[in-house]
Amino acid sequence: QKEVEQNSGPLSVPEGAIASLNCTYSDRGSQSFFWYRQYSGKSPELIMFIYSNGDKEDGRFTAQLNKASQYVSLLIRDSQPSDSATYLCAVIGVGTSGSRLTFGEGTQLTVNP
Amino acid sequence: DGGITQSPKYLFRKEGQNVTLSCEQNLNHDAMYWYRQDPGQGLRLIYYSQIVNDFQKGDIAEGYSVSREKKESFPLTVTSAQKNPTAFYLCASSFKGNVLGPTDTQYFGPGTRLTVL
Numbered sequence: 001q002k003e004v005e006q007n008s009g010p011l012s013v014p015e016g017a018i019a020s021l022n023c024t025y026s027d028r029g030s031q032s033f034f035w036y037r038q039y040s041g042k043s044p045e046l047i048m049f050i051y052s053n054g055d056k057e058d059g060r061f062t063a064q065l066n067k068a069s070q071y072v073s074l075l076i077r078d079s080q081p082s083d084s085a086t087y088l089c090a091v092i093g094v095g096t097s098g099s100r101l102t103f104g105e106g107t108q109l110t111v112n113p
Numbered sequence: 114d115g116g117i118t119q120s121p122k123y124l125f126r127k128e129g130q131n132v133t134l135s136c137e138q139n140l141n142h143d144a145m146y147w148y149r150q151d152p153g154q155g156l157r158l159i160y161y162s163q164i165v166n167d168f169q170k171g172d173i174a175e176g177y178s179v180s181r182e183k184k185e186s187f188p189l190t191v192t193s194a195q196k197n198p199t200a201f202y203l204c205a206s207s208f209k210g211n212v213l214g215p216t217d218t219q220y221f222g223p224g225t226r227l228t229v230l
Binding site: 004032034036042045046090092101103105 | 146148153154155156157158161171203217218219220221222223224
């Protein structure tokens with residue numbers, strides 16, 4: 001089992017719709033969770049981080065964390081063509097030496113005008 | 114401007130050559146990291162350093178070496194022992210926070226694309 005798994009995609013949604021990106025992790029002791037966006041040929045940029053169970057909202061983005069189910073998701077409301085990118089889920093586990101992130105393989109999102 | 118810089122943007126290596134990728138940050142971050150990304154894949158950790166003159170192997174350290182002589186700099190050398198080095202190399206940095214704090218957020222440089230000729 002991979003340490004961090006994301007829905008394989010690619011995911012395609014129409015402009016204005018809600019895009020839902022999902023991530024599960026195997027280390028039950030994981031504490032910190034991050035979503036990065038990566039445009040083709042570019043480096044990842046941080047969208048959100050979440051540490052506590054529940055929802056965290058930032059503009060059109062909402063991160064949801066359920067530690068009991070070992071599940072973290074990212075919702076993008078009112079999706080725009082500029083949201084088309086690969087979204088990477090990353091996790092830091094308890095006991096990890098320092099801030100060592102484990103990444104999923106990413107979900108490619110396309111928003112169609 | 115504060116940020117992380119990587120150079121060169123593109124690098125070509127001949128068989129048997131060692132090449133060094135540069136990473137510099139002026140964010141006063143304690144920790145620095147090197148990742149490798151292959152097409153359609155996530156990021157894999159090569160090496161990381163939390164303090165000057167100390168570094169640890171990541172998941173795929175074989176064929177790579179690093180140094181951390183200054184807080185601002187963390188160069189990566191791809192040696193001839195790395196048999197398949199063609200990839201996108203990403204450097205990141207963060208404060209040395211605890212795992213529950215926002216200070217452990219990693220920020221990435223623009224990357225170096227290495228191709229073996």
